[in-house]
Amino acid sequence: MYSKKLSAEPVEIMMMMQSPRFLYHYFFLSYLLVVGLCFPYTRELPLNDWPTAFFTMTAYLSYAFMYLLPALFMTIITYWILSFKYSGSFSRARIIIVGTVAVISATLTDLFLLTDQTIFRLFGFHLNGFVWNLVTTPGGIESMGNSQSTELFFTLMIAGLFCLQIIFFGMAQWFVQYNRPAKIKPQYPFKFQYRYVLLLWVACTVTERLTYGISDINAYTPVLNAAQTVPVYMPTTFAKLGARLGFEAKRNAHFKALDSAGLKNSGLQYPLKPLEIQAPQKPYNIIWLVAESWRWDTLTPEIMPYTTAFAKTARRYETHYSGGNGTRIGMFTQFYGLYGPTWFKFLNERRSPVLMDVLQSQNYQFQLFTSAKFSYPEFDKTIFVNIPSEFMHEYHEKTGWERDRKNVSDLIESLKIRDPNRPFMRFMFFESPHAHYYFPEESVIRRPYLDDFNYATLSLEQDMPLVFNRYVNSVHHLDSQFQRIFEFLNNEHLLENTIVIVTGDHGEEFMEKGRWGHNSTFVDEQIRVPFILKIPGQAPALIDDMTSHLDIAPTILSLLGVKNSPADFSHGENLLDASQQGLHTRTYTIVADWDRMAYIGKDYKAVLPLNATALASTLVTTADDKPVKDPDLFFQNHQTELIQIFRDLNRFNK
Secondary structure, three states: OHHHHHHHOHHHHHHHOOOOHHHHHHHHHHHHHHHHHHHHHHHHOOOOOHHHHHHHHHHHHHHHHHHHHHHHHHHHHHHHHHHHHOOOOOOHHHHHHHHHHHHHHHHHHHHHHHHHHHHHHHHOOOOOHHHHHHHHOOOHHHHOOOOHHHHHHHHHHHHHHHHHHHHHHHHHHHHHHOOOOHHHOOOOOOOOOHHHHHHHHHHHHHHHHHHHHHHHHHOOHHHHHHHOOOOOOOOOOOHHHHHHOOOOOOOHHHHHHHHHOOOOOOOEOOOOOOOOEOOOOOOOEEEEEEEOOOOHHHOOOOOOHHHHHHHOOOEEEEEEEOOEOOHHHHHHHHHHOOOHHHHHHHHHHOOOOHHHHHHHHOOOEEEEEEOOEOOEOOHHHOOOOOOOHHHEEEOOOOOHHHHHHHHHHHHHHHHHOOOOOOOEEEEEEEOOOOOOOOOOHHHOOOOOOOOOOOOOOOOOOOOHHHHHHHHHHHHHHHHHHHHHHHHHHHHOOHHHHEEEEEEEOOOOEEOOOOOEEOOOOOOHHHHEOOEEEEOOOOOOEEEEEEEEHHHHHHHHHHHOOEOOOHHHOOOOOOHHHHHHOOOOOOOEEEEEOOOEEEEEEOOEEEEEEOOOOOHHHOEEEEOOOOEOOOHHHHHHHHHHHHHHHHHHOOOOEO
16 A cells, blocks of 8 residues: 555646655664664663662663764765755655665664673773774774674674665655645555654753762762763763862872872883893794783693693792783783883883893894784884894784694794804794684594584573683693694703793683773783793792782893893892892782783782773772772772882883
8 A cells, every 4th residue: 555655646746746855854863773773782780789780771761872873974964965955856866865864874873782791791991092903903893703603694694784774765755655735645644753752862962971970979889880881981070169169089088199100191101221232142942932812820731731740840920910901912011010000101212122122232133933923912112123024923814723833833943044153033923712612623622512602692691601611721721832842842951041921911711700801891801911031040839929010020120131220111120139038029000901900919909090080980909809899998008009009000111
């Protein structure tokens, strides 16, 4: 019936399209879809708490419309441009143009939300600067791994969203037909007053803003945490207004001092003093091996028999923390010995670490290997910025375990043809334990394991034990590749004069504390890594004191003859000095990600935003990641330490 009427009255229908009301119908349907897409964000919230439930409902009803605003504006602008340029009836061709803009822009909005939702479900953070960097930096997407099933799922999802939006556009025109003038009006007309919808949206927006602002003043964390589930949420606070009215925000007492000590923007003065170097007469060679996503508790005789045996001949640090919960900061802290948030300045200035400068000044032979890319993270613009490209070898074809095998073969071959009259430095970054957790059949020691690794359909509850078994198998394969290097060094008698560093860039969580992967929280599973340091002439030792990636560069530089205090070029300590005194001086360490840092102490962990103002980003737990009854006690007892940490962030500024 509808198709006959539409074909019989094309002119009339086109005339009715001269009013943009059909677009209001279309975007109302799209709005309902967006509200539905927002619902899964609320799964982890305590909605039995009525202020949180009320805030969450109003926030998503408000933001669902905001997400659609770019698409709405683009479509309305296109509509009015065509209306202004062409007088007369609104032709079918112009409707197709407007519809194309509307459907594509609304589909992109839906795709944004579904992509963000997948990332948030898996890793606990939204699309942000880190994700944008991942997408835009060469090698970023490749570092995530992929599968044909994942690619097929997302292709079908995009096609499905596009088709759904086309259906919405057709329905919008159908609504217009059934609202035509009374003389041809059917028996059941459809009317809708959008001014009431607009009033409802304004009410929701004002309500959620007031709720957040009051919660911020009263430090009501359930609402503040609920706001963090809303993509691109822009908080409204009433701190100044509240102060005028006599209300002091509860957070101010803790953070006023930190605000003034926050990270400043200026150039670098690094190192603080000229280096005093007394190069050893017989310099050490260096083998530096780093594995992706390698957590500390997998260094066991069952999973890694050869690496465990090698660790018994070296110094094994049992309570060792990466400087970051992701590769970028984890690697930066190893080579620079600096707090992770300073990475941005060193990237901007393309400043190499003191460690690499000293190695180059002492005429080391470099050959660097990665099973990922040197461009992601930006090793070629930071750590290895001054290393000629012919010494940097990246192999990123096939799967992670195959890349690792080839690179180990190439590393060993490079040692066979080195100049024996010069010291060498070899670096390799391993990918086997990176998701999708790659391994060959002969490395399987845990069954069953997940066969089809599809990010889109992965169940964090049901599939995680099987995913963990994949990870264990991949780490077992990593052990076999370490074995090849250790055996070559031993057979060639190179261990007699070679420093061997073996560690991970960061850890990997498997829902033990609510998340999967890394880059999301600062629980031990994401930040504790193995650290093995073999130094010629040093007795083996098992060391349980807290150590950090921040300590690696100062320790190696002392073996290269640098006499300066580590404070001149790092935030770390010389582990050899500490051991010779019979103690380690480290009582806490700092771990960072893209926009936060965490204080890791012997009793507490505290996650802090870098600008020290957003209470919702703060979290205080025990050292083993359990809730604390009174977080205020931490701030009261560690205020001096925290102020010093924020000041240290600026230590190497001009």
